[in-house]
Amino acid sequence: MSQNNAEGTGAGKKHRALVVAPGRGCYNKDELGYLKRHHQDKLAFIDKIDQYRHGIGQRGIAELDAQAKYSFKLHTPGENASALIYACAMADFMDIDTAEYEVVAVTGNSMGWYIALALAGALQPDAAIKLINTMGSMMSDGLIGGQLIYPEMNEAWQTDLTVSRLVDDVINQVNQASGCELFTSIYLGGYRVLAGNEAGMTLAETLLPRIDDKYPMRLYNHGAFHSPLLSDISDKGRAALPESLFNAPRVSLVDGQGKIWSPYSTDTTALYDYTLGKQVIEPYDFSKAIAVAVKEFAPDKIIVLGPGNTLGGPVAQALIQQQWFGWQDKTDFSAAQQAAPRLIAMGHDKQRFLATSHDIETC
Structure with missing residues (x-):
């Protein structure tokens, strides 16, 4: 039986969940082997990504994840990190227990916006890896700034x-x-x-x-x-990626300006323009994205996808800024997490089971 609800939802009632996708910098030494540890049941999904990468001459993410040692040179460049993080986050999303949680909205930090598009269904799987891999590889010949x-x-x-x-x-x-x-x-x-x-x-x-x-x-x-x-990267992205990759989302999206993209009213041309335009060259206000998401969708829980847990602190800080859940400061947050976690980080081994249908002993 699932142990993932510390408070209990009652018969037939689900927790409303805001899902947050991580950005670059969350697949580090401790995350090496994340796919192998948690997602051996998703080999078809991983293989689909690797077929795409092999087709353009890149190493597969399964191979990268299975390396004996973590390497800054190998694992941190955008052309590898982006695909790895997308695969880990999407696979985590697949593991969320839908009997316990209703995902009412999704958002993400920086590159996590691309992942959020995939989570929400605004990008189908083939479109998602194409966009994420293309944008992640834009500076493979040399970083800009x-x-x-x-x-x-x-x-x-x-x-x-x-x-x-x-x-x-x-x-x-x-x-x-x-x-x-x-x-x-x-x-x-x-x-x-x-x-x-x-x-x-x-x-x-x-x-x-x-x-x-x-x-x-x-x-x-x-x-x-x-x-x-990155104005040139924006232009190159538009040239490489057609608008036809985008669909209306199945779940509401909150972007880096705090705008909500609804399943019922999304203009896919505007979504494409934002993703490859303002999102690339203007500030990404992740704090505002969290503020809008909690105020508009009133989630009971916030689930931060893995790999890693580097985004847990910033999410909590953004919630404290809004005094959400009554949190005034770090002490309030820590006490609440000890009593009944509202913020669940799937990249944290001791919290992961709270979001999934797996018992803690199997995680």
């Missing part, structure tokens, strides 16, 4: 407006310097992700105060996503 991440919250996971203003000031200063470009890339819960050219990133690192001898932190093998520096 880079990203760094910086916290703008206090220890209680509450937004520190003083730090937010400081980050904005640094962006302005950098862009006034000759040859330097810097932009907000992602509003990520309690963090700001910045994108820029090398000169801009280097100057920002000198202007932003060091925190815990860790931040500002460069994101390895990440280009200047969600910034004007």
Whole structure:
């Protein structure tokens, strides 16, 4: 019998779930073998992806996932990371217990938007791997710019407006310097992700105060996503990917501007234009996506797909910003999670069983 409901839903009643797809940077050393550990029952799905990749001269994700050792050189480039993360996340989505959960909306962070399109059915499986693999491979010949991440919250996971203003000031200063470009890339819960050219990133690192001898932190093998520096990538994406790949979603989608794409009213031309236009070259407001999703769809649970659990903190921080579930700070969140988890990370081995039909002993 399933043990995945700590609170109990009652006969015939399902939890309303918001599903969140992760972006780049979540398949790391600890995630090596994720497909093999959790998804041996989905070999046909994995093989379909690998047939596509083999057809364009790329290594299969099954082979990448089965490597004896994790390699930054092999596993972090976009042409490999994107397909791996998509496969892990989609396979996790397939494991959600539909007897316990009604998925009322989906969203994602950055590359997770492409995955969310697939989860919602706006991209069919063949279209999804084509789009994700194509966009993930756009900088295989060399990265355009880079990203760094910086916290703008206090220890209680509450937004520190003083730090937010400081980050904005640094962006302005950098862009006034000759040859330097810097932009907000992602509003990520309690963090700001910045994108820029090398000169801009280097100057920002000198202007932003060091925190815990860790931040500002460069994101390895990440280009200047969600910034004007990728305007050529946007154009190339449009040239490579036809609008016919897109369908109206079966489940409501919330994008990186907080816009809802409904199954009943989605203009697929507008969805295509956003995905390969503004989504590529303008800031991705993940915090706003979470805020809109919980306010509009009132989920009982938020399920964050794997691999990894790097997105769990930013989701919780975005919820704290809205005081959702009554959470005012990190202490409230931690206490609530101990009592009856509202936020379930499928990449976390001790939480995974809460979202699936599998007992904890089999996970």
